[in-house]
Amino acid sequence: MIKKMTGLPANIIGMVDRGFIAEGMVADITVFDENTVIDKADFDNPKQYAEGIEHVLVNGQVALKDGELNGIQAGQALKRSYDMPSRPMSVDQNHRVKVHGNVENKDGKAAKVHLTIKQGKDDLQPKGSFNLIDKENNIHIKSTDLGLLQTYEGWASFVGTAKLNNSDTILPVIFKMDEQNPFTGDRTIDIQVDEYQYKGELNGKLDIE
Known part of the structure; x- marks a missing residue:
């Protein structure tokens, strides 16, 4: 699931420090209950929180705990340089x-x-x-x-x-x-x-x- 949802997108846009859970990677992590997670927003009411999202870490800081926001705003703009190429995943290779x-x-x-x-x-x-x-x-x-x-x-x-x-x-x-x-x-x-x-x-x- 991690490869599909975050690893592959990170590789496509050239990120090298995000997308996987590993030592040294930036901790952008969402913890959710796969049995209850659901997007409640629709065209009539677009500003609705999803359900089933339990915890969220942004840049290693807890921004949401037990489903409640705590005011932490650790997000930042990500910049891509020439040495961060778009590429296929290589985690399944030697x-x-x-x-x-x-x-x-x-x-x-x-x-x-x-x-x-x-x-x-x-x-x-x-x-x-x-x-x-x-x-x-x-x-x-x-x-x-x-x-x-x-x-x-x-x-x-x-x-x-x-x-x-x-x-x-x-x-x-x-x-x-x-x-x-x-x-x-x-x-x-x-x-x-x-x-x-x-x-x-x-x-x-x-x-x-």
């Missing part, structure tokens, strides 16, 4: 990604990146690891839990969580990579770990299968 090299952050500082992840068609989550070391800024980011690996014709993304400098704080990770940037032709990667971002040409190796 795939593997390896990255080893250097990439710059938004201030032009280089960091070392090492990533080796694989996910089989029957695996609930990927296996592998991700490390980023930015010596100049004393930043070391190491993966803790991997959520979902997606691939498509030389492009790949994965989400998960990571720790910063061996602290106990868990941060969400979004990692996008492309063997050939459609505008520059370069191998590019985009790593977002909370407020930390490293984006640009990869000087190193990138293999996507």
Whole structure:
């Protein structure tokens, strides 16, 4: 049901951090009773709440609990970039990604990146690891839990969580990579770990299968 109702639409519009329930994904979740859920709105009375909707999370925050709104408004406009392609779902395929090299952050500082992840068609989550070391800024980011690996014709993304400098704080990770940037032709990667971002040409190796 998740693949059909949210996973496939997210892939079609290019989203990489929504559509599935996995570590690192944004928690946009609706909990409903399939036996009672029904849309009560009609043409004469369009502003009617549906019945059977029990809980709703928006961006990880509870907006509706036990069928009652609580005033939380955590929604936001979603923007799509060139490295978020419309694509078929790949969760039912075997795939593997390896990255080893250097990439710059938004201030032009280089960091070392090492990533080796694989996910089989029957695996609930990927296996592998991700490390980023930015010596100049004393930043070391190491993966803790991997959520979902997606691939498509030389492009790949994965989400998960990571720790910063061996602290106990868990941060969400979004990692996008492309063997050939459609505008520059370069191998590019985009790593977002909370407020930390490293984006640009990869000087190193990138293999996507």
